[in-house]
Amino acid sequence: EPEVTxxxxxxxxxxxxxxxxxxxxISNHLYFYWYRQILGxxxxxxxxxxxxxxxxxxxxxDDQFSVERPDGSNFTLKIRSTKLEDSAMYxxxxxxxxxxxxxxxxxxxxxxxxxxxxxxxx
Amino acid sequence: GDSVTQMEGPVxxxxxxxLTINCTYTATGYPSLFWYVQYPGEGLQLLLKATKxxxxxxxxxxxxxxxxxxxxxxxxxxxxQVSDSAVYFCALRNGGSQGNLxxxxxxxxxxxx
Numbered sequence: 001e002p003e004v005t006x007x008x009x010x011x012x013x014x015x016x017x018x019x020x021x022x023x024x025x026i027s028n029h030l031y032f033y034w035y036r037q038i039l040g041x042x043x044x045x046x047x048x049x050x051x052x053x054x055x056x057x058x059x060x061x062d063d064q065f066s067v068e069r070p071d072g073s074n075f076t077l078k079i080r081s082t083k084l085e086d087s088a089m090y091x092x093x094x095x096x097x098x099x100x101x102x103x104x105x106x107x108x109x110x111x112x113x114x115x116x117x118x119x120x121x122x
Numbered sequence: 123g124d125s126v127t128q129m130e131g132p133v134x135x136x137x138x139x140x141l142t143i144n145c146t147y148t149a150t151g152y153p154s155l156f157w158y159v160q161y162p163g164e165g166l167q168l169l170l171k172a173t174k175x176x177x178x179x180x181x182x183x184x185x186x187x188x189x190x191x192x193x194x195x196x197x198x199x200x201x202x203q204v205s206d207s208a209v210y211f212c213a214l215r216n217g218g219s220q221g222n223l224x225x226x227x228x229x230x231x232x233x234x235x
Contacts, residue, residue: 115165
């Protein structure tokens with residue numbers, strides 16, 4: 001069964017360092033997402049990506065964050081200068097289709113999540 | 123904006139007890155509703171979903187019915203097992219957006235033998 005894979009499973013980094021979290025979405029999926037879950041809190045949407053550009057982002061996704069699909073298979077999340085409060089579980093997800101803006105009836109489809117990368121900033 | 127509210131945990135039950143985890147939502151348009159489960163040390167897995175009013179999603183003995191009149195999607199299971207111990211997240215996806223999921227805070231369920 002196809003699955004979303006994320007690497008590494010756990011990353012420890014020093015405050016101020018850059019980190020890149022990697023994801024391999026399911027191969028025929030077109031929409032890609034990053035979510036994060038700070039310990040004990042809810043899962044929060046960060047960004048969605050389609051057709052090689054960001055389609056939607058939350059307030060959390062500020063200039064410290066960027067996403068890229070460098071080679072047609074990987075989907076990466078970069079945090080330029082990590083802060084202590086960036087410590088969280090980061091989940092990548094992909095879906096075959098996304099919502100259809102403005103139609104009122106979305107082409108909703110299932111998002112498949114990876115196992116997550118636990119980022120610890122020290 | 124759109125939001126999901128689910129009952130606070132943790133919930134502790136004995137094996138074979140009846141489970142209800144309440145979830146209500148606020149959304150414009152016609153959202154799809156989901157329950158995700160996160161087992162200890164693992165990622166999020168889709169448990170069940172419903173895409174329109176009065177639909178019932180079901181999987182692994184769990185059920186939830188999309189109630190538009192009460193804007194609810196409560197999760198139920200008639201007889202829980204120790205292996206059901208996990209965190210359960212209610213979520214919605216609104217077709218008016220690009221499709222990102224909006225999650226509730228999660229409810230931790232512990233089932234004792």
